[in-house]
Amino acid sequence: RDGWIGGDQGLILKYKGGSGTSVELPAIEETVIPVDYQLLQNYPNPFNPETTIQFNIQKSSPVSLAIYDISGSLIKTLSLNRKWDAGTHALTWNGMDENNRPVASGVYLYRIQIDTFTQTKRCLLLK
Incomplete structure (x- = not known):
């Protein structure tokens, strides 16, 4: 046979x-292309000293991703209209603000903007 x-x-x-x-x-x-835009939950969460934020994009697009405190003030910009290819990507936030100073323990918001898509999630920094 x-x-x-x-x-x-x-x-x-x-x-x-x-x-x-x-x-x-x-x-x-194989490259898996997401069928939609998606902001995933950060990990680890709670975190100290850093956390990873993943997102999926369906086509090459400019992406803005920023960290805000609970009152909505900008803490750190991780990506400002940077063009990313379609796929799953990750950025790391080290718990520092725009001036490279450590931020206090607490709840922070991270927000992504891709084309007309916007999504916000929460993370917790514990020191």
Whole structure:
């Protein structure tokens, strides 16, 4: 019997007349394009001293992402109209303000703007 058997990590086995011969093919990298814009919950949360904020974008777009205190005052801009390719991306906030000074413990808001899409989430800095 002749045939093929697919294995993991791009390994394919070809059977011919009862003997097996392995043929290794290069792995194919897949890029997953999100179907929508999305701001994900930061992690870790609560955090100290830094946290990661992920977002998904469906097409190459300028992205603004900023941190605000609970009263709505701007604390830190992580991305200001920077053009990002479609996909999932991450930025890190180190708990510092625009002047590179550490901010106090508390609840902070992070807000993303992509085209006409805007979303805000909360994070908690505990020292």
